[in-house]
Amino acid sequence: MKLTPQPLKVLSIDIGGSNIKGTILNEKGELQKKYEKTPTPVPASPENVINSIKTLVKDFPEYNKISVGFPGFVKNGVIKTAPNLSNELWKDFDLANKLKEVLGQETKVVNDADMQGLGVVDGKGLELVITLGTGFGTAVLLDGNLLPHLEFSHQPFGKEDSYDKYIGEAALEKVGDKKWNKRMKKVFDVLKTVFNYDYLYIGGGNSDKLTFKLDKNMKIVSNVDGIKGGARLWVNTNAPETIKPVKIQKK
Incomplete structure (x- = not known):
């Protein structure tokens, strides 16, 4: 029996120096719930930021992928610099794998401006x-x-x-x-x-x-x-039919 691929539902998170923001996106980058935010914790250590994300998304609808924009240099999901957070605490922290472990879904982390x-x-x-x-x-x-x-x-x-x-x-x-x-x-x-x-x-x-x-x-x-970019991280030519490349519609 051939399984039908699940439609893409992306938890998109934007970590900023002042606030952490989040929503759920479909494959077109359309918001599936109200955009919500919570203050970035002080100190903004990995543990505190991850706990803030968990609290922010605990009542969010179901999602099957996670995208994160981070304010620093990111390489393969690993944080190299975090100049506007607690920089030394983030050095070489594997945020993608940690969030996958905590939230239970595949996670991609890129620079927030990207x-x-x-x-x-x-x-x-x-x-x-x-x-x-x-x-x-x-x-x-x-x-x-x-x-x-x-x-x-x-x-x-x-x-x-x-x-x-x-x-x-x-x-x-x-x-x-x-x-x-x-x-x-x-x-x-x-x-x-x-x-x-x-x-x-x-x-x-x-x-x-x-x-x-x-x-x-x-x-x-x-x-x-900007947070709609979280959907584009998972939309590629090798993906199932339900999540082929789609142009994000602008208002």
Whole structure:
């Protein structure tokens, strides 16, 4: 008797410096339940973050895959850096396998900007995704495919040691909205020159603090749109018929 493949139901989690967010997605990246969030614990140790995720999703509907966006460098589901969490505690922590063990389903973990990129891009040409939150995240995609992740945020900028320190949450609070916006204009000028992108998507909690007019090939996207990328991590040409590649529909 031939078994019918189960429709894809993805628990999609976005771990941020301020909040942990989650929902359930179908194969098209459509939300199957209300998007929910809980504060990121302090200290944000692996144990505390995993316990927060367990509490957040305990009443969620059934799911058969898990996708996680993490704010740091991730290699094969293993955390290498976590600059905006408890960094040393995360070094070489196998988050994918630990969540599989705790929640009981296959798990993929990628950088949070990479997952957001999968959720928001149109899949045409060179597209750059940035996130403005606790830190500065970036993802680069070519024709809808993720390119190797670069921790661009740790590059020096101006007199600061990094983009994170120049335009991150702490910098915004220190210099105020007006000066922060001036800094963002300078950052956008550099990104245009360095990447020569076809389109730039701006996400993260501080994106709504931007007050100047954006170029025609730039737009602000929501965290809800970004979390839809969790479905794309499991949609591939080798998957069963029920979860072949599907273009995520934008509103």
